[in-house]
Amino acid sequence: MTTPSPDRVDLSALIKAYDVRGIVPEQLDDGVARAIGAAFADVVVLPEATGKPRVVVGNDMRPSGPELVGAFAEGLTARGVDVELIGLASTDGLYFASGSLDVPGAMFTASHNPAEYNGIKLCRAGARPVGQDSGLSTIRELAGDYLASGVPQVVDDARGSVTEREMLAEYAGFLRTLVDLSGIRPLKVVVDAGNGMGGYTAPAVLGTGAGLPELPLDVVPLYFELDGTFPNHEANPLEPENLRDLQRAVVEHGADIGLAFDGDADRCFVVDERGEPVSPSAVTALVGLREVARERAAGRTPTVIHNLITSMVVPDLITAAGAKTVRTRVGHSFIKAEMAQHEAVFGGEHSAHYYFREFFFADTGMLAALHVLAALGGQPHPLSALADQYQPYVASGEINSRVEDVAAARARVVEAYVTQQGAGPVEVDELDGLTVSHWDGHPQWWFNLRASNTEPLLRLNVEAADEDIMEKVRDDVLALVRQGEDA
Known part of the structure; x- marks a missing residue:
C-alpha cells in the first residue's frame, strides 16, 4: 500500500474492482488519465520490466478516446516507459497485442456503457488481468496522490517514447489460425456491430479487410459505422431490445445465423435462423x-x-x-x-x-x-x-429485485428452502450468493440469489427441467424476496 497523501484525490467512484469506468470529463479527464498512466507505470510496468519498459495502448470508437490516450501516454513516458499506440482496437485486439508482444496493455473503452462514459481496462504482460487484488487498488491510491501533488518526472534522457503500430491484420490472422473455416459450407451471416468495434474487426476476421483469403461467408453488416454515440441502439446485446434489429434482419435476409457484438467487441451473442437467441x-x-x-x-x-x-x-x-x-x-x-x-x-x-x-x-x-x-x-x-442439443433445460434469465433490506429478504429464502427444507432435501452453497439445488432429486431445479455489490438489489437465476417447475420456483422465491416490498 502507498503512504497516504493528506491531499489524495479519491478515485474510488472511477476505479472499481475490475477496471476504470466513468463519465467524461466529470470523472475521467486528461489529468486523471495522466495520473493513472503514471501510477500504472510505477505499480505494474516498472516492477516487471526486464529491459526497456514498454506498454501497448488501444482505444475504441468513443470520441473522447484519442485525447485520453494521449494524456495516459504522457503519464507513462514521464515515468520512463515507452508507449506503442495501436489506435482503434477491440478489447480482445488489445489482449492479443499484450499477449503476442508480451508487454502490459491498456484499453480505453467503456464497453457497453452510454456515450458519455469512457474507461480503461489494464493488463499485465501476456494479457494477465489487473484487478482490485492484483494491483488496481494500489494504482487507484497512487493516481490519487499524483493528482494531488503532480506526476514525478524522470530525467529527460530517461523519458519514454511514443510510437504507433498497426496490429489489426496480425490479430485477424492469429484468430484464423485457431479455427479453420475454409472447408465449411457457405453461410449467410448477419453481424450487428451496434456502431461499436465489431464494425472494425468483423471485416478483417470474417472478410478480406485485413488482406486474408476469402471465407465461404456472406456477411450482411448492421451498424458497422464506428460511432461512439450509438445512434441505433445501445451496444449491449445482453438486453433483449438491443437484439431486435439483428433478429429481424436474420429472418428478412434468410440468414443462417446472426452475431451481435457489444461496444468493445469482446462479447458475442448468437441468434439462430429463426431469429431466436441461442443462450x-x-x-x-x-x-x-x-x-x-x-x-x-x-x-x-x-x-x-x-x-x-x-x-x-x-x-x-x-x-x-x-x-x-x-x-x-x-x-x-x-x-x-x-x-x-x-x-x-x-x-x-x-x-x-x-x-x-x-x-x-x-x-x-x-x-x-x-x-x-x-x-x-x-x-x-x-x-x-x-x-x-445444448439447451435441454429452461432458465429464467437474471431477474433483479430492488429491496429495502437485502439481508432480511435473503433470510426469508434461507428459512423457507434451507432451514425448513420445505422443498425436500437440497444442496446449498455460498460460493457466490446463495445457491440452492434440487438437481439430484425430482423435479430438477436450482436457483442462485446474489446481492448486487453496488445497489440494494437481489439477482435471481432459476433453471429447471421444464417450464412449469422453473416458473413455480421462480415465483415462489420472488414472493419471498419481495415480501412487503412495492414490487
Missing part, C-alpha cells in the same frame, strides 16, 4: 466440447471453467465428454484466475464472455463466433437444431 450457456457447451475434443485427441485431459449461473448442461456435457469442470464465482477476474490456475482450455460465462487458453487465457467474442460458425458450417442442419 450463452449453449454456446459455452458447444465451444467447450469442440475444445475438449481437440485436447483429448492430443492425449490430454482438459479442464473447462464455467461460472455458477451457467446452465447445468455445461458440466453435464463437458464431464460426459471426459473433461474436468471448475465452477467459479461470477466475474471475469475469477474466471481468468481459475483459467490460469487450472491451465483450462476454455471458459464461459452467462454474460457471453468466452475465454481461451490459446488466446492468453483472455476473453474474445470473435474467437467464440468462429467456433460457432465452424460447428454450424461443418454439418448440414440449421442452427436451431444444432443449438437444441
